[in-house]
Amino acid sequence: MPLFTPGRRYQLPYLPSKKKSGQSYILEPIERMIKGPLFACRMCGNCLLQETAFVCPMACPKGLRNGPCGGSTSEHCYIDPSYPCIWYEIFDRAKKMDREEMLLEVLPPLDWDIVGEETWGEVVRKVKETGTKTFFGSFFKKDAGERKQIWDSVFKSIRQPDWWQGDDQYHPPGYEEPVSELERQLRSGKFVVAAEISPPASTATGKLLRDIELIKQYATSINFTDAASATPRMSSLACCEFALEAGAEPVLQIAARDQTRTGLQGHVIGASARGIRNVLVVSGDSARLGPKPMSRTDILDIDSVQMLWILRRMRDEGIYLGGREIKNPPQIFLGAAAAPFASNPRIQAIREHKKVNAGAQFFQTNLVFDPDGLELWLNELAKRNILDKVYILIGITPLRSLKMAQYMHNQVPGVRIPDQLLKRLEDAGDGVEEEAVIIALEIIEAIRNKEGVNGIHLMPVGWEQVVPRIVQELDGAKVVASSS
Numbered sequence: 409m410p411l412f413t414p415g416r417r418y419q420l421p422y423l424p425s426k427k428k429s430g431q432s433y434i435l436e437p438i439e440r441m442i443k444g445p446l447f448a449c450r451m452c453g454n455c456l457l458q459e460t461a462f463v464c465p466m467a468c469p470k471g472l473r474n475g476p477c478g479g480s481t482s483e484h485c486y487i488d489p490s491y492p493c494i495w496y497e498i499f500d501r502a503k504k505m506d507r508e509e510m511l512l513e514v515l516p517p518l519d520w521d522i523v524g525e526e527t528w529g530e531v532v533r534k535v536k537e538t539g540t541k542t543f544f545g546s547f548f549k550k551d552a553g554e555r556k557q558i559w560d561s562v563f564k565s566i567r568q569p570d571w572w573q574g575d576d577q578y579h580p581p582g583y584e585e586p587v588s589e590l591e592r593q594l595r596s597g598k599f600v601v602a603a604e605i606s607p608p609a610s611t612a613t614g615k616l617l618r619d620i621e622l623i624k625q626y627a628t629s630i631n632f633t634d635a636a637s638a639t640p641r642m643s644s645l646a647c648c649e650f651a652l653e654a655g656a657e658p659v660l661q662i663a664a665r666d667q668t669r670t671g672l673q674g675h676v677i678g679a680s681a682r683g684i685r686n687v688l689v690v691s692g693d694s695a696r697l698g699p700k701p702m703s704r705t706d707i708l709d710i711d712s713v714q715m716l717w718i719l720r721r722m723r724d725e726g727i728y729l730g731g732r733e734i735k736n737p738p739q740i741f742l743g744a745a746a747a748p749f750a751s752n753p754r755i756q757a758i759r760e761h762k763k764v765n766a767g768a769q770f771f772q773t774n775l776v777f778d779p780d781g782l783e784l785w786l787n788e789l790a791k792r793n794i795l796d797k798v799y800i801l802i803g804i805t806p807l808r809s810l811k812m813a814q815y816m817h818n819q820v821p822g823v824r825i826p827d828q829l830l831k832r833l834e835d836a837g838d839g840v841e842e843e844a845v846i847i848a849l850e851i852i853e854a855i856r857n858k859e860g861v862n863g864i865h866l867m868p869v870g871w872e873q874v875v876p877r878i879v880q881e882l883d884g885a886k887v888v889a890s891s892s
C-alpha cells in the first residue's frame with residue numbers, strides 16, 4: 409500500500425487551541441512524529457485518510473476536504489501553481505486502489521475544538537470495541553466488503569461525528585411541491601433559460617434595475633454573483649431583493665470563500681424569510697484573482713459540498729448544524745456549480761455525484777464551447793445514474809470580442825474554447841459581436857437535445873442587451889421564460 413505522496417506541498421501542522429489533557433501529552437507527539445513524515449499530517453483532529461486513498465487532503469492550501477475547487481487542474485493547484493492539486497493525486501491513487509467510490513462520502517468540516525489534538529486514543533478505544541483480533545484479522549481478509557465493514561466499525565464514527573452524519577447516499581428532497589418558479593419550470597420538462605447579472609460595483613442601482621427589467625422577460629430566473637473574481641461588489645442578497653421587488657425570480661449565489669458555517673446558516677434563513685427560494689453555492693474564485701492586498705487563501709471554514717449538506721439538512725430535517733431545531737426551516741431549491749471541463753470527465757463526474765448526494769438539485773455549469781466535450785461529461789454522469797436526480801443548465805456566454813475569448817481560454821479555470829471558434833472570432837473583424845451571437849446559438853442548438861440537459865444559463869458578462877436576441881432566436885415553443 410503506497411503511503412508517501414512525493415512532492416506534496418508541506419504546510420505546518422495545527423496546534424491545539426486549549427490545554428492538553430493527560431493522555432494527549434503522550435499520544436499527540438507520537439502521532440505527530442509518525443503521521444507527519446508519512447502523510448504530511450497537519451493534525452486536523454478528524455482523520456480522513458481512509459476515505460481519501462491514504463493521501464492527506466489537508467495539503468490543499470484551502471483545506472478542502474471534499475474534492476478540488478473549480479480552479480484547480482490536474483497539472484496544478486489553483487492557489488500555488490508550483491504544486492499539483494493534491495485532489496488529483498487522491499483521485500489517481502483511489503483509482504489504482506479501487507477506492508474511487510469511497511470518495512463519495514460527504515466529509516465534515518473541522519471541529520476547531522479538537523484541531524491539533526491526537527486522534528489515536530479514540531481509535532484504540534474503537535478497536536477494542538470491535539475486537540482487537542477482528543480488527544487486525546481484517547488486514548488478511550480477501551473480501552473487500554467485509555474488510556470495509558470492520559474498518560468502518562472503527563473509523564466511521566470518528567470521521568463522521570454525531571453533528572455531521574455524512575454518508576455516500578443520495579437523499580431526495582424532503583418536500584413535494586416546487587418551492588420556486590425555477591424548480592416548477594424544470595420539473596415541467598421544458599427547456600429553461602436562466603440568466604446572470606453581475607452586481608454593481610457601487611451603490612448606484614440604475615443599471616441593475618434596468619437589466620433586471622430587461623432580462624426578467626426572457627429568463628425564468630436571474631443569478632446574482634457573489635463577489636466574482638474575489639472582488640467586492642453589491643451583495644448577491646441585496647440584488648436578489650431588488651429582483652423580488654421588480655417581480656423577477658432571483659437565484660442567490662453564496663461563495664464558500666467568504667462564508668463561515670455560522671454566517672451561511674443565518675444568511676439562508678434571512679434569504680428564505682425574504683422570499684428568495686433559489687440558492688446556488690459555489691467555492692468562489694480564489695482571493696488571488698481579487699484586488700491587493702490579498703486575503704488569506706489557506707482558511708476555508710466550509711466547502712461547497714459541506715454547504716449543500718448543511719443547507720439540505722436545515723431544509724429537510726429542520727436542524728442547524730449541531731442539531732438545534734429550526735421551527736420554520738428555510739424553503740430553498742438548492743443548486744451548485746459544475747465544471748464539465750475542469751479535468752477529465754470521469755473525475756468531474758465523481759465530484760458532481762458527491763454534490764448531488766449532498767443536496768444539489770440543479771447544476772449551473774461553467775461556460776461550454778465544446779458540445780462534444782460536454783457529451784463525454786454527460787455520459788459519465790449517466791453512468792453514475794444521476795441525470796434523473798439533478799437538473800442541468802448549461803453555461804453559455806456570447807464571446808463579444810477576440811480578446812475576451814482569449815482571456816477566458818487562457819485565464820479562466822475550467823473554460824476551453826476550441827481553436828476554430830477563436831479563428832472565427834478573429835476572422836469576423838468588426839462583425840465580431842454578430843459572430844458571437846451566431847456561435848452562442850449554434851452551441852445551444854448542439855446541446856439542447858442532449859440527454860440530461862434541461863436548459864441554459866446565459867452569462868452575458870456585462871452584455872445584458874444580448875439576452876433578448878438570443879432567447880428570441882431560439883425555438884420559442886420549447887423555451888420557458890418568466891413571461892410564459
Ligand code: SF4
Pocket residue numbers: 443447448449450451452453454455456457464465466
Ligand atoms: S486528514 Fe487530518 S489527521 Fe489525517 S493525516 Fe490529514 S491532517 Fe492528519
